[in-house]
Amino acid sequence: MTQLNETTLKELVDRIFGDLGGAFSVPLVRIGDDLGLYKTLKAIGPATAEEVAVAAGCTPRYVREWLAAQAASGYVHYENGRFSLTPEQAYVFAEPDSPVNLIGAFDTAAAMVGNQAKVQSAFKTGEGVAWGDQAGCMFCAVARLFRPGYVNALVQEWLPALDGVNAKLKSGATVADVGCGHGVSTVLMAQAFPKSQFTGYDFHLGSIAAAKAHAEAHGLTNVQFEVGRAQDFDGSDFDLITCFDCLHDMGDPEAAASHIKKALKEGGTWMVVEPLAGDTLEENINPVGRLYYSASTMICVPTSLAQETGLALGAQAGEKRLTEVIRSGGFTHVRRAAQTPLNMVLEATW
Template sequence: MTTEIQEPDQARLEQTLGQLVVDMGAAMNGALVLIGVDLGLWRALDESGPTTSEQLAARTGLRERYLREWLSAQVASGYLTYEPDNDTFTLSPEHAMALAREDSPVYLAGGLHLISSVYKDRLRITERIRNGEGFGWHEHDPELFVGTEQFFRPGYRANLVDVWLPTLDGVVDKLRAGATVADIGCGHGVSTTLLAQAFPQSTIRGFDYHDGSIARARELAAEEGVDNATFEVASAVDFPGSDYDLICYFDCLHDMGDPVGALRYARGALADDGTVMLVEPFARDSLPENLNPVGRMYYAASTVLCTPSSLDQPVALGLGAQAGERRLADVAAEAGFGTFRRATETPFNLVLEARP
């Protein structure tokens, strides 16, 4: 049987090529954004206002010819504006919040470290996909762990204490009085430390199976002067302790090989009136509903990070970063939880509450 080859539509072909050129430019410029972070260029532009390449070179001590090319690339990417009459480049306040101000709730530049790590691991991940094997979180280039910390920290700082926790039934009152909390899959402990700082009467325990992340979490907590948070190497199905008032999973349950088993274990470790807080990547319940820029980013991350991590573990459910509320509710019900609801959401996260 011969398959008839269709001639391409010229307009659609041009549109396709245009999209690829845009994507290739974005992929290249991601490296330049990080170079700008490392060299302090974004911060210098934020502090100086409209500036020429010569002025930026004098301010930073860097070679003007490099800066001229870097600045031009950022204008082409829409991250800077250029005024030809006086040859100046300007970083807007909005772009400064995303690229220059690390304490901003919408700072995203650091998350490009996460993407950079994927390129470093690409060949190894390709081989695992070819062989149908998983790729463990611990196997990734260390830049992934830095990127994960920097990508999620702004959102957690802006939302966790003041927005998300108050939507959970009675949890804030318990934390203020003194609760026992487990933060499962805590990574570098950003969420753990934020909880400890906000609720000094509570005891916050961070657990992660990756020993390198736990070591970093201890360092960061010490830098913040936190003394009511501890960190231990443990998985989601063997962490110690019982009668927890709150057990949290921040952007990690979908990475687990056995999320049902993890929640079943958590149910056994909860106090009778305890709460499980799930913070998961934002997703609707079907592919067509997730065909948007956030969904695009999360499906890509799920292909090379989340799903390989799950497939490397026992059970290997492969829940994926775009599981959606309905699928997560099924997981919680199978684990034995009687109550499950969406507490709130952001453009990047679903915040879900599960109770026995």
Template sequence: MTVNPEMLNFHVERLFADLSAGYGGVMVSIGTKLGLYKAMEAQGPMTSVQIANRAGCAERYVREWLNSQVAGGYVNYHPAEDLYEMTPEQAMILVDDTSPVYLPHAWQVVASMWADEAKAIEAIRTGRGVAWGDHDGRLYCGVAAFFRNGYSASLVQEWLPALDGVVEKLERGARVADVGCGHGHSAVMMAQAFPNSTFYGYDVHEGSIDEARKVAAAAGVSERVTFEVADASGYAERDLDLVCFFDCLHDMGNPVSAARHARSALAKGGSVMLVEPAAEDRVEDNINPIGRLYYAASTTLCCAHAISENGTHVLGAQAGQRRLSDVFADAGFSGLAEATRTPFNLILQAKA
């Protein structure tokens, strides 16, 4: 076989860019935890000494860190004056933890994947699973924080209104289950927006349920939002107006059982809201950075948990609407309709 030098260089450059991004993720995490980004927010051009002093860090380290940020395009540099500056757009991504595009926490998921590399290798070699609760602790906080801001920007404002007849019920007073609730941010957001409704959150991971209760208490909605350790086929509430699965159904080994249980728990006229990672039905249509991210996470996290449950399916994070529709058809629903979508998510509705 003859090696094409141009193609070789193309692939080397692409892999090296990925390697650079991996190093850059460590820098983002360090900068966030040390308050270096925060020290630059809305300050205009600054010297490395000023930034180090504001963050309470050693200047020589900070200068090198700043140069890594400049090289990555995360911070601007003024060479004539040797000054560094953070723009408002950069601050939305790196400083404002309420912004829908705030991303530093996402690198905690990557860190957990590296920490669990040996588990992933063993799982892939043997075909055994790795349960969600058996991963490095940074996974749970990283996932919760990563999805929280996207939900905050879209769940109440866009996704729920896109569902047929759901907002009206929530305004009057509905009973809602959040299955696979994680740290409970989605249930709490809905409770804050719809004070006449009652919410029940369920997750198999006890540590996440403990954290969800704290989130609800801090938001002042504990009287209307309760959390319990239960799997998707084991919660007892009935006559529910809405059952939600936020970015979790594809992790389940028995998604048909989960959908069937949701159907049995719904009141007449109730709905399932299914939020899943954005994906087309064919691999060739998912060749993009988002598809790459989700396939990678699916390899070590989503498929691993589904396999650990010894279930009927291993959907993966890029299941696509056709396979999800098949799940709901097998569960007895007449259809699964797309309500809306974002670059990151599909928002689907199934009616009882």
């Protein structure tokens, strides 16, 4: 038998126990969000389990066990028989516009587990799993996952980092948001720049329906949504075209790059927001890379392989590879204009 290093083994097992604690917490966090338990704790805490249950309209015995699990996870604070959320815990679990609200990540994790059978089968066949065929409402979870980053950085940091784009948007520009999903990014831009006109495109009919409802709920008149693929959507003479966290999901991102260049007017800009990544596996062996590689295995690669060409860049393609794809469409200038701990913003012109 191979001699084991007991110290190394203990470190590995301890890490896996920590991972399992997080995995076991996925349904509990989603229950807490769906039933308003986190919001209730924020509003009335410190409180007993019974007080939380009554305020949330839930059964005390379930809430008591849920709170015990949350306290053991460090997700809620427990002291002298009463539970509460610290400001930091509330920032993660109870404030939807917080830049570190992570409820969408738990929703995405649940959808990934539900997607296992389809992706596992694809491991053998080499086929993809289409975006609309993903388990549960994967696109709902992903929209919620990305929303905090967009709310806190898109208008405030990313657009101002582009050369001359903000001035165009303020005076009145035409913008296409390609791969818009539920339209979170499109609506945020339309709200911030009422003199500009925005069109969101996505190849998934259900996402376009959700995007239209989102825009209507905000009473916006300067935004529209259409079903369209990145490589052949309608429209031309755009001042700005954006792609948020979707280029690596496309089956043929090089064809998309070519079409996007043709759809831009002279002097136009393509903004590409992608997951932050180094160019090698060695650079991405870290907590962020761990999350993105896992999501890429279960979501991004299967989605791309289900489409025409199926290039399957993956969520950790890295700036070098992304730049090659962008340049293949005829763009001659590509630079990293901004970044966050989770995203890089690339500006492409010619």
